[in-house]
Amino acid sequence: MTPLLEVRDLAVSFATDEGMVRAVDGVSFSLAPGRRLAIVGESGCGKSVTALAIMRLLAPNARAEGSVRLEGEDVLAVPDSRMRQLRGGKIAMIFQEPMTSLNPAFTVGDQIVEAIREHSDASPSEARAQAIAWLARVRIPAPERRFDEYPHRLSGGMRQRVMIAMAMACRPSVLIADEPTTALDVTIQAQILDLMRELSEETGTAIVLITHDLGVVAELAHDVLVMYAGRVAEQASVQTLFRTPQHPYTVGLMGAVPRLDEEVARLATIEGAVPSPRAWPPGCRFAPRCPFVIERCRTEVPPLAEVGPGHVAACIQAPLDRFAAAA
Amino acid sequence: MAGFLIRRVGQIIPTLLFVSLLIFGLQQLMPGDPALILAGEERGDPLVLAQIRAELNLDRPLHEQYVLWLFNVLQGDLGFSWRIREPVAKVILEKLPVTVQLGLMAFAIACLIGIPAGIISAVKKDRPADWVANGVALAGISTPNFWLGIMMILLFSVNLGWLPPSGYVALTVDWRQSLATTIMPAFVLGTGIAAVLMRHTRSAMVQAMNQDYVRTARAKGLAERIVVAKHALRNALVPVITLGALELGTLLSGAVLTEQVFTIPGFGKLVVDAVFNRDYPVVQGVVLVVAVIYVLLNLAADVLYVLINPRLRHA
Ligand SMILES: Nc1ncnc2c1ncn2[C@@H]1O[C@H](COP(=O)(O)OP(=O)(O)OP(=O)(O)O)[C@@H](O)[C@H]1O
Ligand code: SF4
Ligand SMILES: [Mg+2]
Numbered sequence: 001m002t003p004l005l006e007v008r009d010l011a012v013s014f015a016t017d018e019g020m021v022r023a024v025d026g027v028s029f030s031l032a033p034g035r036r037l038a039i040v041g042e043s044g045c046g047k048s049v050t051a052l053a054i055m056r057l058l059a060p061n062a063r064a065e066g067s068v069r070l071e072g073e074d075v076l077a078v079p080d081s082r083m084r085q086l087r088g089g090k091i092a093m094i095f096q097e098p099m100t101s102l103n104p105a106f107t108v109g110d111q112i113v114e115a116i117r118e119h120s121d122a123s124p125s126e127a128r129a130q131a132i133a134w135l136a137r138v139r140i141p142a143p144e145r146r147f148d149e150y151p152h153r154l155s156g157g158m159r160q161r162v163m164i165a166m167a168m169a170c171r172p173s174v175l176i177a178d179e180p181t182t183a184l185d186v187t188i189q190a191q192i193l194d195l196m197r198e199l200s201e202e203t204g205t206a207i208v209l210i211t212h213d214l215g216v217v218a219e220l221a222h223d224v225l226v227m228y229a230g231r232v233a234e235q236a237s238v239q240t241l242f243r244t245p246q247h248p249y250t251v252g253l254m255g256a257v258p259r260l261d262e263e264v265a266r267l268a269t270i271e272g273a274v275p276s277p278r279a280w281p282p283g284c285r286f287a288p289r290c291p292f293v294i295e296r297c298r299t300e301v302p303p304l305a306e307v308g309p310g311h312v313a314a315c316i317q318a319p320l321d322r323f324a325a326a327a
Numbered sequence: 328m329a330g331f332l333i334r335r336v337g338q339i340i341p342t343l344l345f346v347s348l349l350i351f352g353l354q355q356l357m358p359g360d361p362a363l364i365l366a367g368e369e370r371g372d373p374l375v376l377a378q379i380r381a382e383l384n385l386d387r388p389l390h391e392q393y394v395l396w397l398f399n400v401l402q403g404d405l406g407f408s409w410r411i412r413e414p415v416a417k418v419i420l421e422k423l424p425v426t427v428q429l430g431l432m433a434f435a436i437a438c439l440i441g442i443p444a445g446i447i448s449a450v451k452k453d454r455p456a457d458w459v460a461n462g463v464a465l466a467g468i469s470t471p472n473f474w475l476g477i478m479m480i481l482l483f484s485v486n487l488g489w490l491p492p493s494g495y496v497a498l499t500v501d502w503r504q505s506l507a508t509t510i511m512p513a514f515v516l517g518t519g520i521a522a523v524l525m526r527h528t529r530s531a532m533v534q535a536m537n538q539d540y541v542r543t544a545r546a547k548g549l550a551e552r553i554v555v556a557k558h559a560l561r562n563a564l565v566p567v568i569t570l571g572a573l574e575l576g577t578l579l580s581g582a583v584l585t586e587q588v589f590t591i592p593g594f595g596k597l598v599v600d601a602v603f604n605r606d607y608p609v610v611q612g613v614v615l616v617v618a619v620i621y622v623l624l625n626l627a628a629d630v631l632y633v634l635i636n637p638r639l640r641h642a
């Protein structure tokens with residue numbers, strides 16, 4: 001079966017004052033219909049850039065290489081006109097900042113209707129009815145009244161619900177959610193995650209969830225892709241990854257899982273800072289921070305290798321189980 | 328919206344009262360005894376002087392004078408020109424249509440050139456179209472209006488003979504001739520403002536195009552044209568409107584040099600003549616009318632603001 005979304009060797013470089021900078025380097029994954037994949041990693045590791053490359057929404061100074069196939073269609077190669085049909089139609093995206101992601105000058109209803117009418121032949125009144133139905137479905141109270149409301153009248157959580165309604169209204173097969181709950185407070189976060197899980201189960205929409213919060217991953221995802229410094233560090237199902245992480249970076253992240261009921265400094269327990277794309281370390285990019293580092297790590301780029309069924313990790317020392325056994 | 332309008336109009340009244348106090352105060356500071364000036368030949372006759380003082384209420388205490396003056400102004404009586412020997416209101420009413428016509432034409436030209444140029448250079452930021460637009464705008468800002476005016480007269484009137492070099496024909500008399508006599512000065516005034524509008528539109532658009540909601544609009548699959556013209560422009564226009572209102576106010580208070588170059592009998596010329604001849608009632612009348620125009624334009628800008636930016640509706 002062809003996967004719904006297949007990303008192969010995606011690399012993204014930016015033209016900057018200091019020359020070409022490669023922010024994402026050889027990212028691959030595939031997503032089956034209805035599945036939910038989380039992409040996790042610290043700030044700056046290239047999660048958003050990966051997502052925007054898939055949507056072809058990168059800044060003009062970016063160049064994306066590799067392949068992104070959506071239902072077999074090469075997203076990076078289709079003409080702009082086709083890309084506009086795919087965007088919002090087959091693959092939708094919501095963002096981290098619900099406060100600024102809606103246009104302050106138009107009512108939330110208008111903004112949802114605009115998306116519906118862009119991708120269907122719905123008449124204005126049909127689109128309005130659909131938009132109101134979606135507002136109800138994302139559990140916005142009094143949807144008829146909210147329809148005519150401007151975004152500034154809604155709370156952050158409500159606006160993110162509007163964003164979800166807008167993204168789902170055209171029944172996309174993939175929804176990319178870039179840190180959809182990071183800007184919200186904890187109780188609202190949980191509600192939004194519940195809502196996303198429920199909608200994906202009801203509609204069969206697959207989700208790519210970007211987060212730096214492993215608590216959120218456990219809550220929503222089937223599979224996890226751990227990214228470090230523009231590369232894939234490890235990929236596995238949620239259970240496997242949580243039970244037997246095989247990459248030292250993942251193990252480090254686990255030590256720093258914030259509990260959903262606490263405000264914990266996220267991912268703060270790994271010593272050292274994420275390197276900059278302007279100066280990636282040679283060899284394994286995690287080497288400067290890795291407790292398992294050996295000499296070879298600093299010269300050899302560890303390939304992504306199978307460490308178990310459906311479980312890959314990019315570490316010379318993997319599998320790490322033998323360290324646990326020895327201890 | 329209705330509530331907003333009522334509140335906003337309510338706020339204008341104190342502003343206008345303040346303006347009137349200021350103008351009345353200035354009137355008191357002006358040198359020369361108006362009675363002496365008005366009496367002319369008969370300035371030696373104390374009876375005549377007393378009569379004039381009584382007519383002008385100059386024999387009353389200041390606060391009474393102010394109330395009486397304000398009362399007259401509200402009835403459209405702006406006093407009497409010392410030089411032209413006609414009511415100031417009449418003099419202003421003759422010149423106002425000229426300046427309004429010229430100002431509106433110039434403003435239309437400024438908007439039609441400046442706003443689209445600003446949008447294009449924002450969208451094509453750091454590319455040739457942007458450089459060209461910026462270069463032309465810089466040239467537009469740094470070219471003195473009187474010089475551009477003279478060059479246009481040389482080209483279109485003297486060499487090509489297409490347009491009359493000077494003078495003014497009222498719209499009501501012959502609209503073609505009227506446009507022919509005002510198009511060059513309107514262009515001269517309009518291009519200067521177009522350059523300023525262009526730079527403001529550009530920076531507001533560059534800022535808007537970087538907003539998250541623009542990315543959302545693109546993520547919906549909207550065509551770039553709609554993203555720019557609907558989602559970004561709507562928000563970028565807010566600061567441009569304020570600037571536009573100010574520029575229009577400046578235009579409507581008379582463009583002295585340009586009116587001189589094209590011998591257009593508008594406000595600019597009226598004020599200059601009045602100042603040189605110490606015709607203070609006319610100067611005051613013009614200042615008053617211009618102040619009122621500014622206040623009203625500001626109100627219009629605020630209303631437009633709120634129509635464009637719903638966040639202000641409840642503020
Ligand atoms: N337009 C651009 N030009 C140059 N560099 C860029 C550009 N956009 C992103 N980058 C760089 O790409 C790298 C990855 O950024 P990205 O936004 O994908 O991080 P992220 O994993 O989403 O982090 P966060 O958790 O902070 O959102 C960063 O180092 C960033 O500086
Ligand atoms: S390759 Fe070496 S440095 Fe990199 S994660 Fe594995 S042990 Fe650590
Ligand atoms: Mg990000």
